[in-house]
Amino acid sequence: MKAHVWVMPKRTVLDPQGQTIQHTLAGLGYAEVKDVRQGKFFVLDLGGWTREEAQGQLERISKDVLTNPVIEEYRFEIID
Amino acid sequence: MKAHVWVMPKRTVLDPQGQTIQHTLAGLGYAEVKDVRQGKFFVLDLGGWTREEAQGQLERISKDVLTNPVIEEYRFEIID
Known part of the structure; x- marks a missing residue:
């Protein structure tokens, strides 16, 4: 099982x-690019969790470790 | 039109x-996380290109500006 986590600066x-x-x-010369936002993208390999456990643990990992909640926001997806 | 670009360290x-x-x-205590890869994620706002033009320009922008081709690889998606 894998997880993808996106961490972006808040709007x-x-x-x-x-x-x-x-x-x-x-x-x-790329004037057509009006705005760029840069964030982080993580790919996590997971072993030993059910999908439901992974959902809860990923919520905590994303919030407590991968994101600075003062300036960033996150979302994640579990794959497989 | 928006584009999402992922830039990851090569395997x-x-x-x-x-x-x-x-x-x-x-x-x-998260021993179930076996591996983590960190990359970059970009959200680009685009104006004035057709989808076909954006496809070609994004290829060049990703390759020439957003990625260090010695150590990184990229993929992108055009949204809308």
């Missing part, structure tokens, strides 16, 4: 990495 | 950030 938070990329792209 | 490349998270999780 209300500035994203300087994303802005830098957007400016770089504009400078390279 | 053959060590991922020290992912390993650190896996070790941290093991120390917190």
